[in-house]
Amino acid sequence: MGRQPCCDKVGLKKGPWTSDEDKKLINFILTNGQCCWRAVPKLAGLLRCGKSCRLRWTNYLRPDLKRGLLSEYEENLVIDLHSQLGNRWSKIASNLPGRTDNEIKNHWNTHIKKKLRKMGIDPLTHKPLPPPPPPPPPEPTQEQENQNSSEMETVTIQDDYQKQSISEAPSMEVINNGFCTDEVPLMEPHEILVSESSVPCSSSSTSTSSNTNINNLLEDLDFLPTFDWLNGDACTTNNMGFWDMHDDFNYLDLLNNDIDSDRNNDVLTANPPSLPPSAHHDFNQYSGMVMEEESWKFELM
DNA sequence: AATCTAGTCAACCGCCGCCGC
């Protein structure tokens, strides 16, 4: 009856992930895709529970994650969505491609809350904060009354500022017309093509587990195209681990057309098959196809 | 230079809904 327990938690490692553990997890998922998390630690040779592996992957190692602070636009979007959804971080995160619920939650608690309070806005209700309780002098003077009225004025201005900043954020319609994490495949063809032998052993790497991501691990590889999902632009990693943008074609073009792109005398040739739209939504379907479909490989001529 | 404090964020904990058995 029922299922076997996820893990007995005996002898399992906790705490920060090492770069070696990261490599194992990345290699396993790039090779096998995201399947049953319960089975992942055993199959990948990790002394972690499946839950920990899932968290590490979704919050840190996923190749489509954006790193760094949220932009002003993203911050405004988070504030807008939070006013509608409350602390439903995963729902909020689903509207910010490349951002995780954990990341947004942390940013909210460390940056946005303070920012809103400074603006005189209650981060919980998104309404103007009540004015601070007045000092208890025996008789309010005329000067104090003037001060109180000016406080009210400030709150009104701040409220207007809030409305303005929210109205400056794009509408949900606009957002939904663009990429949404729910619609974006979690993995890219070239990422699946990375084999264990091609992942550099970075024992000399100075990167710690906290800043090890797929880009660090791939930095020694040859030309490797990928996509910037937010902008729909194609970009590549070079052997220095930097990202080069190719502005002259985009993801949709890559899906639907054969493309030759000239860039600094290099030619990028992409001949992806035209996939049915649903194929781009399902990681397992995607990865399986990629593993067997040679035409997804990109070549630098 | 040493210590303290505040800020940041990765990771864990515990709860909940769904669904397999």
Place this chain on the structure above:
DNA sequence: AGCGGCGGCGGTTGACTAGAT
């Protein structure tokens, strides 16, 4: 039908770092 595991979620913790004293 109901038990219980899995995956997802939100809240919280604690290690680490940078700046202040």
